[in-house]
Amino acid sequence: MSSRLALIAIVLISTVLAPAAARAQTAADSIAITVMVISADQPISEAEVRVGSRAWETDRGGAAVLRLLAGRHRLRISAEGHRPASLDVVADRDTAVTIRLDPSEAASDEPELEAVELETVIVTATRSEQRIEDAPVRVEVLAREEVEEKMMMTPGDVSMMLNETSGLRVQTTSPSLGGANVRVQGLRGRYTQVLSDGLPLYGGQSGSLGLLQIPPMDLAQVEVIKGAASALYGASALGGVVNLVSRRPADDRELLLNATTLGGADAVLWSSGALGGRWGYTFLGGAHGQRTADVDGDRWADLPSYARGVVRPRLFWDDGQGRSLFVTVGATAEDRNGGGEIPGGARFAEELRTRRADAGVVARWLTGGTLLNFRASAMGQRHDHRFGEVRERDRHATWFGEGSAAWTRGAHTLVLGAALQREAYAAQDVPGFDYTFTIPSLFAQDDWHPAEWLGVTASGRVDRHSEYGTFVSPRVSALVRPGAGWNVRASVGGGYYAPTPFTEETEAIGLAPLRPLGGLKAERARGGSLDVGRTLGDLELNTSVFGSVVDDALQLVVPELTTDLLLINVPGETRTWGTEALLRYHRELWHVTATHTYVRATEPQFRMGARRTVPLTPRHQSGLVAMREAEGRGRLGLELYYTGVQSLEDNPYRDQSRPYLIVGMLAERTIGPARVFVNAENLLDARQTRWQPLVLPTRSAERRWTTDAWAPLEGRVINAGVRLSW
Secondary structure, rough: HHHHHHHHHHHHHHHHHHHHOOHHHHHOOOEEEEEEEEEEOOEOOOEEEEOOOOOEEOOOOOOOEEOOOEEEEEEEEOOOOOOEEEEEEEEOOEEEHHHEEEOOOOOOOEEOOOOEEEEOEOOOOOOOOOOOOOHHOOEEOOOHHHHHHOOOOOOOOOHHHOOOOOOOOEEEOOOOOEEEEEEOOOOHHHEEEEEOOOOOOOOOOOOOOOHOOOOOOOOOEEEEEEEOOOOHHHHHHEEEEEEEOOOOOOOOOEEEEEEEEOOEEEEEEEEEEEOOOOEEEEEEEEEEOOOOOOOOOEEOOOOOOEEEEEEEEEEEEEEOOOOOOEEEEEEEEEEEEEEEEEEOOOOEEEEEEEEEEEEEEEEEEOOOOOOEEEEEEEEEEEEEEEOOOEEEEEEEEEEEEEEEEEEEEEOEEEEEEEEEEEEEEEOOOOOOOOOOEEEEEEEEEEEEEEEOOOEEEEEEEEEOOOOEEEEEEEEEEEEEOOOOOEEEEEEEEEEEEEEOOHHHHHHHHOOEEEOOOOOOOOOOEEEEEEEEEEEEOOEEEEEEEEEEEEEEEEEEEEOOOOOOOEEOOOOEEEEEEEEEEEEEEEEEEEEEEEEEEEEEEEOOOOOOOOOOEEOOOOOOOEEEEEEEEEEOOOOEEEEEEEEOOOOOOOOOOEEOOEEEEEEEEEEEEEEOOOOEEEEOOOOOOHHHHHOOOOOOOOOOOOOOOOOOOOOOOOOOEEEEEEEEEO
């Protein structure tokens, strides 16, 4: 039956797209090139922008939007009282350029000009590479400025950067070792796919330590798609996608040195440059360490010790004609130690040794109006994990390959492609959990922009999972601009998650207490969102309503008459809904961001016949960040983050958490080539162990010696360092 459904879906997709493919050679305008014409930093209205025999006129803001075929075009720009200019552009994705005209009474010679990029953000996670303001799929983007701010707070990982993003929550899964994953709009962390330049370099399921092993220095931006994104990226993107986009070569070098009051230290080197012949490179090398910190004096590590090394060189080639090549390789080695003294005086130590290597390639080729894309990656990872006297050694591997073609016809941009992903896990000490999944896929997407005020994106994907069968994942998103400064986005979609033994609970206890899996089925989800945004000068406002339903979600349970734990599909629906509000204000030296997220999430209880609030899901989360920046001098910032009450599970000390407030301050000063910074995090010393013990009085039925971490464990931390650029 599943094979028949797959065949039907493939035939439907082919039937819809084949006529468009046959007409691709006669495609009309599709790619948007926004041209801004200025003189003496003032916009020029009624300037003429000409391409061949066609002409556009700039509006009162000095802007003209050109719809062009993919390929190279020469633009000629003229305006009364100014010297004309011309430049060549390669149209392979939506972009923007600024043209400066010189005042002149006589319009004589026509100088050649270099194109200057506007401050525009191109999102890549939606496959069609559009300006963020034109993408029907809502994409939350953390630009380089925000990355730099968080880099001075936690230079060794991206966890804080994601945790302070609206709608995201980085949840600690293993208090003993500090492991964490990222929840998107209340959904569990296993549903979130973490990518690097669109590649699963951290595996199909990145695990609880993936976020803690990624230095942010080489990131240009971070793209977040919230809600079911299986139509774009398959099973692991049921709840959303976090795409980490790397910096490109710029012939610069940076060295960051950092130390904390709790015994942490970081040294990160970034280098980039040209290699000649349109080749360039970037290099990231990092060394990170942390001493064991027992903040509350209970002889249990609140911060585990670790020593980590990261190396990542990248190679770039671009011929300026729409053809490019990107190659990345990386290696990570980390030793992490936690645990401590349990009731009775015995010691329970947790240790984890991680060794990971990965490689990836992305190639683009523009030919005959069609953009061909190829992506491939491979990742291998070894763990040596100790839970007291229990040792668990394993190997993870992910292989991925994808090819696609994109072309245009009229107002449509079409993408058609195929992918193959293979996931493998092999345990050396715990039998019964090995698996190898092979997932071939077909996907299609249509971006339709019939007018400046309307855009629609329809995506579909068919996955043939070797273990769980065939799945069809759709997603439709629409963008409407009802008036100047307004934008309304709506999305609906569905997806699935293929079960593995790795959940938030098993990340903390290992697989030894778990009965081998059997009789599981894939989790299925459907959801939607509505976003309304408004721009008023320097002020940006956005509100969202979202909701999702997950059928037959996995839960870890303790069956009767046995001590083995069991992972099962609990019948019923896990329902999540909520709202988001975002306010941004940018004016000259000041940057202010305020956010609020409200989440209601409930799930069925095993054998109880009732529903409960999903544990560790705050009802309210709010944030306020104010930053004052002086160009070339430095910055000064204040952060406030509020986390509301959370429902707790298997916690003998309390049923609900306390709300808490995190206050932080950041100061940076530029002195020649150096930028000196000081960051004070959690000034009020909000700390879980101020309100309850972390260590349990007796070992739980799930073989744990600690409660869940629902608040910070490390308390107040101050770090300081220097960034050298040359």
